[in-house]
Amino acid sequence: MREHGNVLVFAEQENGEIHPVSYELLGKGSEISKKMGVELDSVLLGYRLEEKANGLVHYGAERVFLLDHPSLRDFDVVRYSRNLVKLVKELRPDVFLFGATRIGRVLAPRVAAALRTGLTADCIDLDVDDEGNLIQIRPAFSGNILAQIKTRTKPQMATVRYKVMKMRDKDLSRRGEIIWRDVEVIENTGLRILEKIEADEVNLTEAEVIVSAGRGLKKPEDFKIIEDLAMVLGGAVGSSRPLVDAGWISKDHQVGFSGNIVKPKVYIACGISGSPQHLFGMRDSEVIIAINKDPSAPIFKFSDYGVVGDLYEIIPLLIEELKKEKISE
Amino acid sequence: MQIKEKIGGTVTAISMGPIQAVVSLRDALARGADRALLLSDTAFAGADTLATSYVLASAVRKLGAVNLVVCGEKTIDGDTAQVGPEVSEFLGFPCVAFVEQIQEVRKDSLVVKSRMGRKCYLLEVRLPGLITVTKDINMPRLPTLKDKIRSRKAEVVLWNADDVSDVANKEYFGLSGSPTSVIKVYAPSTGGGRGQIIEGTSREKAKKIASILKMLNIAR
Numbered sequence: 042m043r044e045h046g047n048v049l050v051f052a053e054q055e056n057g058e059i060h061p062v063s064y065e066l067l068g069k070g071s072e073i074s075k076k077m078g079v080e081l082d083s084v085l086l087g088y089r090l091e092e093k094a095n096g097l098v099h100y101g102a103e104r105v106f107l108l109d110h111p112s113l114r115d116f117d118v119v120r121y122s123r124n125l126v127k128l129v130k131e132l133r134p135d136v137f138l139f140g141a142t143r144i145g146r147v148l149a150p151r152v153a154a155a156l157r158t159g160l161t162a163d164c165i166d167l168d169v170d171d172e173g174n175l176i177q178i179r180p181a182f183s184g185n186i187l188a189q190i191k192t193r194t195k196p197q198m199a200t201v202r203y204k205v206m207k208m209r210d211k212d213l214s215r216r217g218e219i220i221w222r223d224v225e226v227i228e229n230t231g232l233r234i235l236e237k238i239e240a241d242e243v244n245l246t247e248a249e250v251i252v253s254a255g256r257g258l259k260k261p262e263d264f265k266i267i268e269d270l271a272m273v274l275g276g277a278v279g280s281s282r283p284l285v286d287a288g289w290i291s292k293d294h295q296v297g298f299s300g301n302i303v304k305p306k307v308y309i310a311c312g313i314s315g316s317p318q319h320l321f322g323m324r325d326s327e328v329i330i331a332i333n334k335d336p337s338a339p340i341f342k343f344s345d346y347g348v349v350g351d352l353y354e355i356i357p358l359l360i361e362e363l364k365k366e367k368i369s370e
Numbered sequence: 371m372q373i374k375e376k377i378g379g380t381v382t383a384i385s386m387g388p389i390q391a392v393v394s395l396r397d398a399l400a401r402g403a404d405r406a407l408l409l410s411d412t413a414f415a416g417a418d419t420l421a422t423s424y425v426l427a428s429a430v431r432k433l434g435a436v437n438l439v440v441c442g443e444k445t446i447d448g449d450t451a452q453v454g455p456e457v458s459e460f461l462g463f464p465c466v467a468f469v470e471q472i473q474e475v476r477k478d479s480l481v482v483k484s485r486m487g488r489k490c491y492l493l494e495v496r497l498p499g500l501i502t503v504t505k506d507i508n509m510p511r512l513p514t515l516k517d518k519i520r521s522r523k524a525e526v527v528l529w530n531a532d533d534v535s536d537v538a539n540k541e542y543f544g545l546s547g548s549p550t551s552v553i554k555v556y557a558p559s560t561g562g563g564r565g566q567i568i569e570g571t572s573r574e575k576a577k578k579i580a581s582i583l584k585m586l587n588i589a590r
Contacts (some may be wrong), residue, residue, distance in 0.1 A: 053487075055486075056488075066570070118465060143486045143487060149551075150454075151459040154460055156550075159548070160420070162419075177550075180449075186556065190550050190552050192550045229496075231499060232464045232493060233493065238492060250588055276588075292504070292505075299449050306588065307588050330579060346566055346568055347566065348568050352574055353433065358575075359580060365580075
């Protein structure tokens with residue numbers, strides 16, 4: 042018998058589209074399955090998704106378990122968890138990974154509780170120790186320190202942050218096995234979707250430009266200045282944690298360990314001092330520009346371009362300059 | 371309280387934690403909860419989310435006839451958001467997480483709005499059920515001075531491990547029931563040291579940033 046079970050990755054889909062975090066998980070999954078000396082499996086639930094299952098192979102899955110049935114077209118936590126629990130009991134993976142998306146963060150706990158196994162939320166990195174056990178790394182205590190966590194039960198389950206793991210390059214020549222599985226159809230789960238509403242979603246993780254505000258902002262109405270700059274640049278508005286905690290702006294806008302991890306082309310930090318918890322959420326941005334009154338603010342050490350100055354003075358001037366350039370072209 | 375006002379019933383505030391948590395539960399009583407229950411025992415200590423959820427679910431089972439469990443989205447320290455869904459699994463309840471709004475309250479179901487993925491969903495959840503709510507759900511009611519004084523004397527029911535052992539397996543409590551453990555904590559290395567400081571008057575600084583943005587093809 043093999044010493045370890047495989048690594049299993051939950052491939053998340055919404056409306057038939059695979060969430061990119063699933064590809065990132067496959068990237069990290071291949072790394073840790075190699076270290077453990079096992080294979081990388083993926084499981085996909087939905088309807089009419091054979092082609093998408095093949096896509097998962099291109100990103101590194103060696104086997105894809107496909108549960109394809111109309112009842113699984115939309116996410117239903119009861120149907121999804123029951124079917125996953127059944128599969129896990131058969132496959133006995135050592136590691137089972139989910140994206141730390143909203144779907145992952147409600148589904149994974151249900152599965153973990155049903156299997157009575159440990160689950161670590163919101164990991165930002167994964168590794169394998171000498172015995173082949175999973176090391177899960179996540180922020181703790183509001184995000185200013187990191188914790189390494191181990192799980193003594195199997196499967197070792199974790200949800201993993203979007204945009205922190207690297208996906209492998211898509212390789213169309215990669216071959217893998219698609220394994221169709223019977224679906225347990227559960228008629229009435231007590232949940233019914235009445236309506237899907239297009240959300241005027243703040244999608245920070247996808248934005249190319251993010252303009253963020255921190256405690257340098259004096260009152261909630263002043264987010265207008267930040268919005269104006271974001272508008273001119275066609276970007277999104279971000280925020281550091283204190284302003285979200287104060288209720289000045291919704292959580293969707295939060296950048297940092299406990300908010301969104303972002304990698305835009307340009308990140309403009311306005312009145313943000315640069316706590317470790319914030320820095321981790323944005324330090325991989327391609328270009329970081331910081332505007333802060335305090336020349337000793339840590340953010341300047343992490344920015345490509347720093348401006349020591351009052352955001353209330355600099356931003357309006359910047360907007361003016363940007364508009365000017367537009368006209369002159 | 372708003373749900374109770376629509377369909378009747380009683381509201382029980384429940385928590386697991388050290389004895390100091392009585393203070394928060396008294397606050398819940400001051401804000402209108404009919405009773406408060408604190409699960410407190412050294413046997414519960416050291417619990418991860420699985421063991422915490424198990425104890426809470428056991429208490430709900432012991433209370434009996436619970437129609438709706440409302441949890442916060444997550445704690446502010448652990449930030450895991452796992453306890454609500456895990457409790458629902460232990461109870462076999464349907465659950466909706468990240469509820470932003472309760473649109474309709476009926477005797478046997480709720481209609482709630484929750485953001486999942488790229489869309490918002492309007493969902494019907496059958497009762498008994500569980501929801502976890504985000505902090506946008508409402509503004510907490512303010513207790514009156516009279517309520518506050520009354521709640522100071524009100525009783526918070528204390529249950530220890532023995533009190534729930536008839537509906538639960540004690541091995542699943544606390545540290546022994548927790549499969550995950552922290553093996554190490556450390557400060558993140560933040561790297562850094564790449565910066566260039568832009569000098570000049572405010573106008574010059576603004577001009578310089580504008581030209582950088584233009585160079586990056588951001589401002590066109």
